[in-house]
Amino acid sequence: MNARQAEFHAGHRFMKPTIYMLAQKAGVSIATVSRAFNGHPRISGETKRRIFETAEAMAYSPSPTARNLANRTTETLAIVLPHITDPFFTELIRGAESVSKSRAYHLLIYTCEDMDEQNLFLQLLTTRIDGVVVAARSSTGQYVKRLARQNIPFVMLGGAIPGLHHNKVRPDNQSGAYQMTRHLIVDHHYGEIAFICGPEAQIHSGERLTGYLQALRDHGMAVRDGWVVAGEFTESSGFAGAKALLGLPRPPRAIFAGNDRMAIGAISAAAECGYAIPKDIAIVGFDDVPSSRYLRPALTTVNVNCFGQGAAAVEQLLDTLENPERPYVDLIMPAPVVLRNSCGCLERET
Amino acid sequence: MNARQAEFHAGHRFMKPTIYMLAQKAGVSIATVSRAFNGHPRISGETKRRIFETAEAMAYSPSPTARNLANRTTETLAIVLPHITDPFFTELIRGAESVSKSRAYHLLIYTCEDMDEQNLFLQLLTTRIDGVVVAARSSTGQYVKRLARQNIPFVMLGGAIPGLHHNKVRPDNQSGAYQMTRHLIVDHHYGEIAFICGPEAQIHSGERLTGYLQALRDHGMAVRDGWVVAGEFTESSGFAGAKALLGLPRPPRAIFAGNDRMAIGAISAAAECGYAIPKDIAIVGFDDVPSSRYLRPALTTVNVNCFGQGAAAVEQLLDTLENPERPYVDLIMPAPVVLRNSCGCLERET
DNA sequence: TCTTTTTGCGTAAGCGCTTACGCATAAGAT
DNA sequence: ATCTTATGCGTAAGCGCTTACGCAAAAAGA
Numbered sequence: 195m196n197a198r199q200a201e202f203h204a205g206h207r208f209m210k211p212t213i214y215m216l217a218q219k220a221g222v223s224i225a226t227v228s229r230a231f232n233g234h235p236r237i238s239g240e241t242k243r244r245i246f247e248t249a250e251a252m253a254y255s256p257s258p259t260a261r262n263l264a265n266r267t268t269e270t271l272a273i274v275l276p277h278i279t280d281p282f283f284t285e286l287i288r289g290a291e292s293v294s295k296s297r298a299y300h301l302l303i304y305t306c307e308d309m310d311e312q313n314l315f316l317q318l319l320t321t322r323i324d325g326v327v328v329a330a331r332s333s334t335g336q337y338v339k340r341l342a343r344q345n346i347p348f349v350m351l352g353g354a355i356p357g358l359h360h361n362k363v364r365p366d367n368q369s370g371a372y373q374m375t376r377h378l379i380v381d382h383h384y385g386e387i388a389f390i391c392g393p394e395a396q397i398h399s400g401e402r403l404t405g406y407l408q409a410l411r412d413h414g415m416a417v418r419d420g421w422v423v424a425g426e427f428t429e430s431s432g433f434a435g436a437k438a439l440l441g442l443p444r445p446p447r448a449i450f451a452g453n454d455r456m457a458i459g460a461i462s463a464a465a466e467c468g469y470a471i472p473k474d475i476a477i478v479g480f481d482d483v484p485s486s487r488y489l490r491p492a493l494t495t496v497n498v499n500c501f502g503q504g505a506a507a508v509e510q511l512l513d514t515l516e517n518p519e520r521p522y523v524d525l526i527m528p529a530p531v532v533l534r535n536s537c538g539c540l541e542r543e544t
Numbered sequence: 545m546n547a548r549q550a551e552f553h554a555g556h557r558f559m560k561p562t563i564y565m566l567a568q569k570a571g572v573s574i575a576t577v578s579r580a581f582n583g584h585p586r587i588s589g590e591t592k593r594r595i596f597e598t599a600e601a602m603a604y605s606p607s608p609t610a611r612n613l614a615n616r617t618t619e620t621l622a623i624v625l626p627h628i629t630d631p632f633f634t635e636l637i638r639g640a641e642s643v644s645k646s647r648a649y650h651l652l653i654y655t656c657e658d659m660d661e662q663n664l665f666l667q668l669l670t671t672r673i674d675g676v677v678v679a680a681r682s683s684t685g686q687y688v689k690r691l692a693r694q695n696i697p698f699v700m701l702g703g704a705i706p707g708l709h710h711n712k713v714r715p716d717n718q719s720g721a722y723q724m725t726r727h728l729i730v731d732h733h734y735g736e737i738a739f740i741c742g743p744e745a746q747i748h749s750g751e752r753l754t755g756y757l758q759a760l761r762d763h764g765m766a767v768r769d770g771w772v773v774a775g776e777f778t779e780s781s782g783f784a785g786a787k788a789l790l791g792l793p794r795p796p797r798a799i800f801a802g803n804d805r806m807a808i809g810a811i812s813a814a815a816e817c818g819y820a821i822p823k824d825i826a827i828v829g830f831d832d833v834p835s836s837r838y839l840r841p842a843l844t845t846v847n848v849n850c851f852g853q854g855a856a857a858v859e860q861l862l863d864t865l866e867n868p869e870r871p872y873v874d875l876i877m878p879a880p881v882v883l884r885n886s887c888g889c890l891e892r893e894t
Numbered sequence: 895t896c897t898t899t900t901t902g903c904g905t906a907a908g909c910g911c912t913t914a915c916g917c918a919t920a921a922g923a924t
Numbered sequence: 925a926t927c928t929t930a931t932g933c934g935t936a937a938g939c940g941c942t943t944a945c946g947c948a949a950a951a952a953g954a
Contacts, residue, residue: 210695212910223934228912236932241566252694258610258672259912263939268609271670279834284628290654300671303653305641308794321620321650322672343603345560429838458838465840483631488779488808490815573904586940610940614907794945838913 201466211254221250226314231256233310239389247332252409252529261455268322271303271511273504274314275329280427281483282500283329286351289504290327297512299324319344325515326505327351328453347514350462350509353397354524363525367398368481369404370529371450374478374496377531379413386475388446390422390435390456402480404456421446433534436477447475448473448537454479454495461489461536470483472538482532491535498529561604565814570598581606588769618672621861622652623854624664625679626746630805631833632850634680637703639854640677647862649674661687669694677701677857681833683746697868704874712858713875715750715848718828720879721840722754722801724828724846727881728798729763734826734890738771738796740785740806746777752802752830771796775806778830782809786827790817791819797825804829804836804845811839811886822888841885848879859878 217224223240229237230245249255262268273290275283287303294301302323306314315337317328326346328338330353338355341348349361357431378384389406392399404424410417423438425431432451439446440463449464451457457479461471471491479486482497506525512518533539556707567574572591578589580595599605612618623640625633637653638742644651652673656664665687668676676696680703688705691698699711702717729736737755742749753772760767775781781800786809789796800816801807807829811821819825831835832847856875864870883889 214910224911225913225935229933232912234913236930241932255669255694257613257910258670259609259618260939261912262609262672263607263613263941264910264912266939278628278634279631284634288651288657291657299651300667302650303637307641308637315651319605320608322612344605375939411619429835433838458835462838462840485779485808488783488812490812497943505575564940574941575943576903579903582942584943586900588902591902607940610909611942613911614940614942616909808923 210257211252213254213256216245216249216252216254219252220245228539234538262322266298267296268300268324268531270300270302270318270321270323270326271327272304272318272323273327273507274304274306274318276302276331277307279486280453281442282453282455282481282498283498285483285500286329286504287340289501290504290508291504292501293505293508293512297412297508297511299508301508307329310434315340323388324510325349327504327511330354330397332397332512333395345455347511347518349510349514351503351507359522360521361507361514361524363503363506363510363527365398365503365527366529367498368402368405370480370496370498370531371402372409373405373529373531374450374480374494375406375409376413376534376535377410377414377474378450378478382476384447384448385415386418386444387415387448387450388418388423388430388439390423390425390449390451390460392425392427392456393454398510399427399452406450425452427455428454428498429459429462433463434459435458437467440464440467440469440475445475449477451477451479453483453542457486457493457536458489461491461493468478472536479539487534489536494534494537494539495532499527503527546849553874559609561602562605563606566595566599566604566869566880569602570595587684587760599618604689612672618650618674619648620650620652620671620673621675621677621858622654622668622671622673623677623679623857624656624668626655626681627655628653631835632801632803632831632848636854639856640858642851643719643852643855643858643862649858649862651682651858656681658841666689673698675861677854677861678851680747682747688690697861697864699857699864701857705821705881709872711857711872711874712862713853713877715748715853716879717751717848718755718758720830720846720881721752722759723755723879723881724830725756725759726763728767728800728826728828728887729759732798732826734798734878736764736768736771736794736796737798737800737828738767738768738773738789740751740773740775740782740789740799740801740810742775742777742802744805749777749802756800756829775802777803777805779805779809779812782806784809784811786810786813787817788820796826799825799827801827802827804831807836807843807845808839811841811843822886824842826887828887839882839886844884844887845882846879846887847882849877853877 199532206401213224213227227245230242246249304314309450326348328348331352335355342358346478351509355361378387391403391406449460457477460477464471464475471477477497479493480534482495486495487494563574563577567577577595580592596636628634641651654664657804676698678698679701685705691709702713702714728737741753775785801810801811807827810827814821814825821827829843829845832845832846836843
């Protein structure tokens with residue numbers, strides 16, 4: 195079989211060299227070739243040298259697919275995100291990529307953007323992955339259950355699936371929003387604080403809103419009608435939201451945007467309406483995306499350590515991959531307030 | 545063998561169901577199962593139904609790896625980028641993803657960020673891909689040659705490898721920069737125009753610089769010493785570059801940043817130095833990333849259709865994958881100037 | 895009714911690797 | 925010099941699929 199295969203292959207024109215062809219040329223068996231490429235100890239230096247030499251000469255490199263099949267592993271992870279437009283998610287990816295690379299795993303990125311979630315998860319099943327990191331949306335649960343059923347390890351970012359035990363990492367959204375609101379109330383004595391909320395489909399939105407409301411309540415402040423407006427976590431929705439707020443008969447003294455992108459839009463809107471920030475109106479965000487310090491004024495926001503979340507998620511995933519018996523962990527990342535200028539604090543850091 | 549394998553598998557606890565197990569339970573041969581899952585015409589509706597039913601019941605889904613091996617294709621593409629922090633690249637990815645999804649391909653994203661290029665390309669060889677899109681940097685050539693040697697189809701984004709025939713798509717950087725400079729000179733009569741250049745390693749940088757210089761020359765304007773400063777295509781380097789420029793004994797009347805991120809940094813710097821934009825100084829960018837219209841003032845820039853580039857690149861790749869004899873194409877994307885406010889033009893679009 | 899064609903399915907040989915076994919030969923121990 | 929043990933390598937059986945080939949039964953044609 196060995197010889198026949200080698201001959202057969204040699205007969206073809208552009209066929210990629212296989213382990214059979216290499217073995218034949220190097221005058222060894224395919225087992226030896228395999229051992230050379232896998233760093234097996236019981237192989238002589240001389241043989242190894244010869245194999246690598248011939249491999250180089252014929253531009254051989256082992257077929258990853260065949261390897262995957264024989265090894266029953268792909269060394270590949272996937273990360274599922276709503277989209278990659280938001281710096282929040284790109285930072286997440288950077289974190290995830292950083293640790294998957296350091297542990298020699300490949301990372302596939304999937305976005306729901308131009309595909310409904312259901313199809314995405316179906317496609318996920320047709321690819322070779324060892325595990326998945328899923329950035330939760332409220333609708334994600336049902337699909338993730340499919341993964342669970344197929345016994346594909348996964349970790350949820352920012353959410354939990356009821357009735358399912360699994361790894362998760364999430365920022366402490368509620369506390370972050372609470373502290374930020376508290377800062378505006380207690381440290382700046384702003385009386386009227388509006389909130390631009392993110393989309394319902396994103397789990398973060400609700401948690402941040404809750405923190406904001408809780409802080410108002412705890413400090414005896416009423417929630418005025420029309421002071422919580424809906425946004426989409428995008429610049430344009432932040433812009434629109436702020437315009438609406440500023441068009442109110444009695445505009446707020448501060449705007450708390452549910453994320454930094456909306457804060458950026460809100461700042462544009464306020465500037466366009468002739469408001470000085472933070473003198474006339476304070477605007478703060480949430481996420482602390484890298485560019486928020488390059489805004490003028492520099493954005494006061496809540497740091498959720500996007501990079502760290504991505505990194506932690508992959509770390510957990512790889513840990514349970516290596517040790518399936520390992521108990522699931524629920525990692526809650528602290529979300530500290532980062533004071534810059536847009537709230538009225540005066541530090542200057544660039 | 546069939547029966548033995550099935551029994552063997554059944555004996556294990558958590559082993560994923562294989563085609564053998566499914567075939568046994570459904571009372572057919574593995575060939576029939578395979579045919580059912582591949583939409584083969586010569587199979588009865590009844591049998592197919594039964595197979596899918598049992599598959600559903602035992603949560604079977606065919607192993608992608610085994611399929612890949614048998615089919616000698618992976619339906620997976622890779623895209624190699626310097627990083628994903630820049631919206632330019634995320635748009636590129638969006639474009640690439642959009643067409644690869646529509647043609648039922650998977651897309652792997654690779655960044656050089658925390659890994660030197662050489663390792664990245666080595667890792668690329670250990671994954672299962674049918675082709676690669678490479679966003680060129682000046683150092684990329686040598687590595688891409690390796691791909692060529694392994695007969696892996698690829699297309700270059702923004703650059704060409706000398707001595708190698710291949711597909712490429714690139715923006716018309718030089719013409720875009722030329723037109724933008726011309727706009728500042730001819731339409732606004734700005735006499736002193738500085739340029740913040742991108743890093744040498746990125747091919748775009750040089751081309752844009754060339755266009756800028758050419759326009760100055762064509763309009764009889766001298767290039768003043770110190771008016772071309774080096775940047776890194778990041779906000780912070782744009783900030784620093786602008787600061788340097790504004791600290792000059794005779795600061796420029798306009799700053800042309802080599803990309804939008806640097807323009808954002810430059811705007812911050814100018815604002816911080818008390819300059820009004822565009823009244824005191826005009827600042828323009830390059831790329832037209834989505835958020836540039838949410839800057840205040842809205843950024844005048846050059847549109848390079850990042851999304852379109854990514855899409856076109858994948859399209860070309862898939863085309864040569866489907867038809868290897870197809871001649872290589874060199875697609876040059878137009879790079880029109882987009883007039884907004886930061887140059888002094890007054891349109892208001894949001 | 896007797897071909898001929900079509901339909902539905904099974905058998906077995908791959909796809910290109912890994913690895914358990916096992917067998918010489920070389921090295922070490924006694 | 926003899927008996928272990930270690931070393932280097934080959935044989936062959938998988939990994940979980942696809943598919944060419946072939947055969948029986950059903951459908952169509954005569």
